Amino acid sequence: MTVYQASTHEIGGLFPLLAASPIPAVGARIGYDAHSGGAFYCHPVEWVLRSMCTNPNIVCFGEPGKGKSSTIVAFLLRMMVFGVRSLISGDVKGEYTPLLRALGVTPIMLGRGSRARLNALDLGPLESRWDSWTVDRQRDELDGVLGRWVQLLVALAEAQGYTATVTDEAVLSTVLRQLIGVADGYTRLRPITIPDVQRELADPDPALWTQTRFADRRHFLDHLRSITDALTNLISGPLAGLFDAPTNFTLDWDAPVQSLDLSRLRTRGDQAIAVALTCLGSWSSLMTDLQEDGDIRIVVRDELWRQMRLGLRAVQAVDGELRLSRAERKIQVLVSHKPSDFLSVGAVGSQEVSIAKDLLSLCSTRILFGQSTRVADQLADILALSEKEQEATTGWANERQGRALWKVENRTGYKVQTVRSTIERKLFDTNAQLRPTPPTEHDPAGGF
Ligand SMILES: Nc1ncnc2c1ncn2[C@@H]1O[C@H](COP(=O)(O)OP(=O)(O)OP(=O)(O)O)[C@@H](O)[C@H]1O
Ligand SMILES: [Mg+2]
Numbered sequence: 526m527t528v529y530q531a532s533t534h535e536i537g538g539l540f541p542l543l544a545a546s547p548i549p550a551v552g553a554r555i556g557y558d559a560h561s562g563g564a565f566y567c568h569p570v571e572w573v574l575r576s577m578c579t580n581p582n583i584v585c586f587g588e589p590g591k592g593k594s595s596t597i598v599a600f601l602l603r604m605m606v607f608g609v610r611s612l613i614s615g616d617v618k619g620e621y622t623p624l625l626r627a628l629g630v631t632p633i634m635l636g637r638g639s640r641a642r643l644n645a646l647d648l649g650p651l652e653s654r655w656d657s658w659t660v661d662r663q664r665d666e667l668d669g670v671l672g673r674w675v676q677l678l679v680a681l682a683e684a685q686g687y688t689a690t691v692t693d694e695a696v697l698s699t700v701l702r703q704l705i706g707v708a709d710g711y712t713r714l715r716p717i718t719i720p721d722v723q724r725e726l727a728d729p730d731p732a733l734w735t736q737t738r739f740a741d742r743r744h745f746l747d748h749l750r751s752i753t754d755a756l757t758n759l760i761s762g763p764l765a766g767l768f769d770a771p772t773n774f775t776l777d778w779d780a781p782v783q784s785l786d787l788s789r790l791r792t793r794g795d796q797a798i799a800v801a802l803t804c805l806g807s808w809s810s811l812m813t814d815l816q817e818d819g820d821i822r823i824v825v826r827d828e829l830w831r832q833m834r835l836g837l838r839a840v841q842a843v844d845g846e847l848r849l850s851r852a853e854r855k856i857q858v859l860v861s862h863k864p865s866d867f868l869s870v871g872a873v874g875s876q877e878v879s880i881a882k883d884l885l886s887l888c889s890t891r892i893l894f895g896q897s898t899r900v901a902d903q904l905a906d907i908l909a910l911s912e913k914e915q916e917a918t919t920g921w922a923n924e925r926q927g928r929a930l931w932k933v934e935n936r937t938g939y940k941v942q943t944v945r946s947t948i949e950r951k952l953f954d955t956n957a958q959l960r961p962t963p964p965t966e967h968d969p970a971g972g973f
Contacts, residue, residue: 540677547940549575551890553603555596556944557926565931567600567943568607569856570821577891578934580778582847585929587894592693593860593928594620594827596892596943598953600858601782601823602631611782611823613801614809617831619788625951630780635767635801636789643785645768645804646674646717648705650815655714668809671701676845677807678722680838684800689838696737696881700725703733719769722851723756740938759800760819763793768804778816785809795831802832803839812848813855821854829859830866840867840880847887859888863900882907893930893938895923914938 544866548558552568569581589595598621601611610854613621616632624815625632633641651670655663675697679689691695696961700722706715725733726749729914734745746753760769776783790798806826813822832839861867867881885891891908896918905915914930917940927943947951 526612526856530859532604540754540890552607553600555599555603559921559940565759565939567890567931570605570854572607572933577936579653580887580889582888583859583890583892584885584888585860585894585930586862586890586896586900587892587922588862588896588900590926591894591922592929592943593894593955594894594955595945596894596927597825597827597858597860597944599945599949600838600910602620604821604823605781607821609821609823610778611778611825612776612813613784613827614828615805616784616786617788617791617798617826618654618955620827620953620955621782621784621785622786622788623954623957625784627952628781629783630742630782630786632637632788633774633776634786634971636787637792638789640773641807642770644716644718644770644772645677645808646719646722647808647811648714648716649808649812651811652714652716654815666815667705667707669814671843671933673807673811673842673849674701674844675853677699677803678719678752678756678839680803680842681759681800682752683838684796684803684835685755685758687751687755692737692748696726696733696749696802697722697752699737700733702846716771718771719756722759723753726756727754728802762798764790766819766857767801776812778818781894783942784858785968795834799831799835799913801830802826803835803842804833806832806843806846810849810857814849819854821856823856823858825858827860830861832865833861833866837876837880840884844879844880844884847884857888858860864903865900885910889934891931891932893918893922895919897927908932912936917931944961953959 534826547655548566549571550564550566551571555565555567557563559827569583572578573581583587585593585597597884599882614621622632635641635643646867651666657688658666674695676699679694684691701717704715704717704725707715719927725763729745733743734742737745739745739748787798789800790801816822829843832843862886865880865886868878885907893904896904898919899917901915904918914932917930917938921940925942927945929941930938932938
């Protein structure tokens, strides 16, 4: 038998998946590397510090039922040991709730039978920190917040079938500034809600239409009619009362994991859930950014594909939230089915593709569960996968749940099998509802 010898550098080129450089044994132990048989660890912040990648965000793709959520749960539970806390920004199916309860945490329930309200335009910690900041910092922080809110409002308008114009955006920004009180000289911030914005657009005071350079009030009303109507529908539609009133709960930021459970909204339709996820995404991104305790936080956005169906603006809103995020110690986890969820519904234009690629570049770690060949081709193209890596997602990863190709930026991918503990299997049972006798869930009546 002929024996060939080569350095690991060369072998890496010939057998990409065999000779991936080892992953440091730091952070959450996820499972094992199918090639080396060694343990596989994940600590995205450490990976950034060790120059393995440029950002700590994670995106997770895979067909339904492949084990995406279970892997994310394993990740956040095992990061807890290192004092890392998590926020589930919208649990559509109520899957995370039993896990929270087992940890002694009460999730925030939104929807039927709950009194919890979340103001989509919540100032949160901004209000209490305001006075301690210099004028420069105030201006900076406020620009960031207003940018997010405008993006949120135009995404919500697009959900109603209206594509906002640059003029709409400029007017929204001016209205928000006026309502919040910054026009009065940065003294005190006034809390606002979406109905405040809608009222101002429907019944503008003369200062508004002159400042935004409209000829008269009629001109203003006609021009802004569509966006005003879109906001009106939001206030009176299936989500009425949920995101348009002052926030009436306090999130326990010291809890190891917190979740906003949306399972009670399911009867209100897909559109309502997508809008709810958009409001929550914007809210949690702002809240976690302003937590200045120096701790690492994980923000999970499971079922992100639902939000993406709202259109290009929703994709841009998520992109903006990741981009505007100034908290370095935050790990954003996006979970979806396939990259095309991030492309606008309908025609795949070059703008949509470039925004989707942009968004993906903000997530250095890509966890690729089993996929069909068609989607795998798309993944290979967008994420520059090698042939072997692509095969791993269509073949190997499809053979068992919990298998995924972990691709950290341009490094060779790792074939990883997530291993769940018995307790994790019991507490995070996403098939629970399919079983004949689902466990009855204790829910303190009227609680959040
Ligand atoms: N690591 C694993 N090992 C063995 N089985 C697993 C593993 N992870 C998940 N499963 C099984 O796969 C099922 C689906 O897992 P999970 O709900 O995490 O998938 P998902 O990809 O999030 O699905 P969806 O897209 O529908 O949300 C689980 O109920 C569990 O039985
Ligand atoms: Mg899932």
